[in-house]
Each structure stands twice: as C-alpha cells, then as structure tokens.
Amino acid sequence: MKNSTWRDRIDLPLYVAKWLFLASLVAVLAGSASALLLFALDWASKTRTAHRELIWLLPVAGFGVGWLYLHFGREVEAGNNLLIDEIHDPAKVIPLRMAPLILGGTVISHLFGASVGREGTAVQMGGALADQLTGAFKLGPDDRRLILMAGISAGFASVFGTPLAGAIFALEVLAVGRLRHDAILPCVIAAVVADQVALLWGAHHIHYAIPFVPAISAWGIAAMVIAGAIFGVTGRAFAAATHTLGGGMKKCLRYAPLRPFVGGAVVAAAVWYLGADRYIGLGLPVIVDAFQQPLAPYDFAAKMVLTIVSLGSGFKGGEVTPLFYIGATLGNALAPLLHMPLALMAGIGLVAVFAGAANTPIASTLMAIELFGAEIGIYAAIACVVSYLFSGCAGIYRAQRVGAAKHRHGSHETDPP
Numbered sequence: 222m223k224n225s226t227w228r229d230r231i232d233l234p235l236y237v238a239k240w241l242f243l244a245s246l247v248a249v250l251a252g253s254a255s256a257l258l259l260f261a262l263d264w265a266s267k268t269r270t271a272h273r274e275l276i277w278l279l280p281v282a283g284f285g286v287g288w289l290y291l292h293f294g295r296e297v298e299a300g301n302n303l304l305i306d307e308i309h310d311p312a313k314v315i316p317l318r319m320a321p322l323i324l325g326g327t328v329i330s331h332l333f334g335a336s337v338g339r340e341g342t343a344v345q346m347g348g349a350l351a352d353q354l355t356g357a358f359k360l361g362p363d364d365r366r367l368i369l370m371a372g373i374s375a376g377f378a379s380v381f382g383t384p385l386a387g388a389i390f391a392l393e394v395l396a397v398g399r400l401r402h403d404a405i406l407p408c409v410i411a412a413v414v415a416d417q418v419a420l421l422w423g424a425h426h427i428h429y430a431i432p433f434v435p436a437i438s439a440w441g442i443a444a445m446v447i448a449g450a451i452f453g454v455t456g457r458a459f460a461a462a463t464h465t466l467g468g469g470m471k472k473c474l475r476y477a478p479l480r481p482f483v484g485g486a487v488v489a490a491a492v493w494y495l496g497a498d499r500y501i502g503l504g505l506p507v508i509v510d511a512f513q514q515p516l517a518p519y520d521f522a523a524k525m526v527l528t529i530v531s532l533g534s535g536f537k538g539g540e541v542t543p544l545f546y547i548g549a550t551l552g553n554a555l556a557p558l559l560h561m562p563l564a565l566m567a568g569i570g571l572v573a574v575f576a577g578a579a580n581t582p583i584a585s586t587l588m589a590i591e592l593f594g595a596e597i598g599i600y601a602a603i604a605c606v607v608s609y610l611f612s613g614c615a616g617i618y619r620a621q622r623v624g625a626a627k628h629r630h631g632s633h634e635t636d637p638p
Contacts, residue, residue, distance in 0.1 A: 237406065243354065244371045244410035251347035251375035251411070252418025258324060258342055258380065259424045265332040266502050273498070275333050279489045282333040283481025286326045287535055291477045294322045297349070300537075301341055304348040305395055305620035308369050311362040315369075319349035326537030334492060334501045335485065336527040337538025339380055344539075347376025347415070367404045370395075374408040375415035381541075382419075382426035386588035387412035393581045397614050398625030400583075427505055429512050429571075431564040434596040444559040445600050448566065449573055449607025451555065452548060456577030457612040459525055459544065464619065466533030477535065484534020488527055500524045504546040511549035511567040521551040540617045541575055548574030568593045569604045576605035577612030580621060 269275050290298050297303060297319035307315060327342040351372025355365045370391040378387025388409040392400045435441060470480045491497045499507050500523045510516060528543040552570025556563040568589060576585035582605040589601035614623050 240367070240407045241410055243358070243368060244375075244407040245414050246354065247347070247351040247368060247371045247407075248375045248379075248411045248414035249418055250350040251343070251372055252379040252415035253422060254320065254324070254346040254350060255343045255376060255379035255415070256419045256422035256424040258327070258339060258346070259419070261324070261328045262331055262339060262503065265328050269332055269334055269502065276489045276492050276501075279333040279335060280482045280485035282329050283335070283485035283534070283536060284478045286329055286537060287478030287481045289322065289326070290535075293318065297322060297345075299620075300345050301539075301618055302620035304345065304369060304373060305618060307352075308366050308395055309620070309622065311365050314355050315349050315352045317349060317353055320346040323537055327539075330531070330536045330538050331502055333485070335488060335531040335536040335538065336501045336504075336524065336543060337531050337536050338542035338544075339503065339539055340377060340541035341539025342537070343376035343380035344373050345376070347372035347374075347379075351375070367407050370401065370404040371407040371411035375411040378412035379415040379419040379424070381588070382416060383588045383591040384409075384412040384416040385591055386584045387416070389587055390579075390581055390584040393584050394579060394618065394621060396622040396624035397580045397616075398623065398627065427509065429509065429564075429568060429592055431512065431562075431568050431593045431597060433562055434565055434594075434600070435562065437599055441561070441600065442603060444561050445569065445603040446607050448552065448555055448559060448561075448569060449604035450611045452551065452570055452573040452604060453577035453608035453611030455521070455525075455547065455551060456544065456574045456579075456608060456616070459529065459540075459547065459574075460578050460612075460615060460617045462525075462529045463533050463540070463617065464615075466529055467535075470534055481535040484530050484536065487530050487534075491527060497523060497527065500527045503542050505542075508546050508549045508567075508571070511553040511571075512564040515557070515563065516550055516553050518554040521547045521554065524550065540578065544575045544578055544617075545571045548572065565597070565600065568597060569600055572601055573604040573608040577608035578617045580609060580612065580614070580616045582606045582609040 296316055323342045323345045330337050348369050351368050354368055360368060373391040374387045377390045378384040391408045392404060395401060474480050492501055524543060524546050548570035549567040552566035553563060556566035572585040572589040576582045585605045586602045590598050610627055
C-alpha cells in the first residue's frame with residue numbers, strides 16, 4: 222500500500238466535513254418528515270378504531286389515491302424501487318412531489334383500513350427530500366448516489382428508532398450479496414442524526430420486552446435454524462404473492478384506480494363480515510401481544526392475506542411493519558413447538574421474516590439488538606442468516622439486484638416472482 226500523500230491528508234478531512242454537513246442536512250429533513258408521518262399515522266389509527274364504519278370507504282379511498290398517482294404521480298409510482306434504480310443508474314432528480322404523495326396516500330390507506338406499513342413512506346420521503354440537495358449543491362452522479370442512500374438510511378432509522386439498522390439497510394438493500402462501503406459515512410451520520418431529530422420532535426417508538434433470553438445451547442441453535450428456514454420461506458411466499466397479485470391486477474384492470482378500489486372492497490368485506498379488524502393497519506397492539514401471550518396460530522396467515530391484497534392492489538405504505546406482524550405472530554405460534562420462550566421467538570420472527578423478504582440479514586440482526594438488547598444477538602444472527610438463505614433472491618424490492626449468489630451452488634439469476 223502506498224504511503225498517504227499530503228493531498229490525501231487534506232482531502233480526507235474535507236471529505237468527512239462535507240458528508241457530516243450533507244448527511245446531517247438530509248437527516249433533519251428526513252427525521253422531521255418521519256415524525257410528521259408517525260403523528261399522522263397515530264391520528265389515523267385512532268380515528269379508524271373509533272369509527273369502524275370507515276372501512277366501507279376504503280374502496281373509494283383507494284380509487285382516490287390511485288387517481289392522484291395516475292394523474293400526478295406516474296414518475297414516482299415505483300416508490301422504493303425508483304430510489305434503488307436511481308442509485309444503480311443515476312438519471313434524473315426524483316420529483317419532490319414523491320414526498321407529499323406517499324405521505325398522503327399512506328395516511329389515507331391507514332385511516333380507512335388497508336393493511337400496509339410505514340417504512341416505504343419514510344424511505345421515499347427521505348430519498349426524495351435528500352435528492353433535492355443534488356441541484357442545490359451541484360452534486361455529481363457519485364455524490365448523488367451517496368445522498369440518496371443517506372436519505373434511505375435516515376428515513377428507515379427515524380421511523381423505527383433503529384439508527385444502526387437504518388444505516389446498514391441502505392448499504393445492504395441495493396444488491397443481494399454486496400455492501401456499498403463507500404456510503405458508510407453518510408449513511409451512519411444520516412441515520413443517527415435523523416433518529417435524534419425525530420425524537421426531538423416528540424416521536425415515540427414502541428418497545429418490545431423480552432424478559433428472558435436463554436443461554437446458548439445446541440437445541441437453541443437448532444431451533445433458530447429450523448425457525449429461520451420457516452421464516453425465510455414465509456418471507457419468500459409473501460414477496461412472490463404480492464408481486465404476482467400486483468402483476469395480475471395490472472393485466473386484468475387496465476385503469477389503475479380500479480385496482481385499489483377492488484382490493485379495498487375485498488379488505489372491507491373481510492373486516493366487516495369476518496371480524497378481521499386485528500389484521501388491518503399497522504397492527505402494533507397485536508405485535509405487542511405476541512410478546513406477552515399465546516395468540517391464534519393463524520394470525521400470521523390472515524395478516525399475510527390482507528397485506529398481500531392491500532399492497533398488490535396498489536395501496537401505499539410499505540411492507541416492513543406488516544412483515545414484523547407476520548414474523549412476530551408466526552414466532553409466537555412456533556414457540557411451544559420448538560420449546561423456546563414465547564417472547565424470544567416473537568422477537569426473532571419479527572426481524573427474521575423481514576430479513577428473508579428484504580434480503581437484509583445484517584440490518585435485521587442489528588435491528589434485533591437495537592430493539593431487544595445485545596443478549597438476543599447470536600440467536601437473531603442465526604435465524605436472520607438462515608431466513609436469508611431460504612428466501613431466494615427475489616424479495617419485496619423488484620429493483621434489488623443480485624451481486625453474488627447466496628451460497629456456493631446458488632444462481633446469480635433472480636428467482637421469478
């Protein structure tokens with residue numbers, strides 16, 4: 222390795238100072254947007270719970286959001302996939318209207334009862350707001366990639382309160398088997414500062430308690446491998462079903478606003494006539510219950526179905542919080558079968574299904590440590606890695622590329638959805 226020159230010694234402090242400033246600016250924007258999102262979703266969830274009859278307006282709400290995107294949001298409809306594509310192949314600055322469109326669409330989806338998440342909204346707002354700095358500071362393609370990744374990190378970290386997971390998520394989500402280390406400084410700074418900004422605005426995050434984590438044992442490791450495989454297959458099925466339904470509806474219903482109208486009618490009927498209220502919205506109370514008491518073994522499947530219908534038909538929000546719900550309730554169901562503590566399995570399921578569906582085992586392991594404590598780290602790492610291996614290459618993000626095979630005999634080609 223060559224010795225550093227005087228130019229290197231000058232360039233490095235300038236580089237660090239530059240990205241401390243830009244990443245912090247991104248963090249202020251994204252953290253503030255996430256705080257606004259969390260406040261709005263809290264209001265929407267409480268309003269929907271107090272007025273159950275609002276569910277019958279879900280088809281109309283879906284039609285309205287679909288109409289808005291058809292006429293004003295075609296350029297940004299790809300959402301998270303657009304951000305990933307722009308990082309891989311920079312073309313043009315993402316329109317600022319992505320932020321208000323996804324914010325409004327998500328709040329409407331939750332207000333009237335769709336089963337969607339929130340991470341997609343936070344990430345898209347963070348990315349869109351960050352990209353506005355491209356022109357303001359005349360950033361080139363390489364710097365633009367980094368600032369978009371910083372926006373993703375900031376949005377993810379601030380909406381979940383997990384800065385380490387948020388930082389690594391943006392590095393890991395772009396390509397299966399590859400990490401973008403060149404963006405590690407802006408992503409870490411953006412994630413940490415954005416999380417603090419959201420907290421300063423008064424945003425709160427739910428804390429999940431795992432009172433007992435058993436010592437590492439042969440059976441504990443075996444249980445994590447078994448559970449991880451189940452979680453990975455579940456994540457794979459979720460991603461495949463969502464993509465398949467979305468593609469099928471586009472073929473059957475050419476007029477885009479009709480897709481969420483039909484999907485909304487299906488969800489509304491299920492909620493009203495089958496009493497499926499616990500499977501819509503974010504489902505945070507059910508996730509908390511999964512750590513405290515045995516739940517119905519079919520809860521994860523019911524949530525999967527309504528989320529697949531909601532997202533596949535075009536409702537806005539995200540996949541991650543529903544995946545947390547699916548994973549936590551599935552872990553809850555597996556706990557007695559694997560003779561493992563209920564709260565531990567709920568926590569492992571929460572992160573491991575997401576790890577498989579998003580192909581982000583490292584970020585998911587860090588999320589487990591941030592949410593539940595360092596004691597869960599080894600169990601979470603085993604389950605998340607096994608889930609990642611069993612989930613295939615095609616995940617919830619279509620624009621995610623395959624940088625390397627997941628295992629020695631794996632294919633570099635993406636699996637069909």
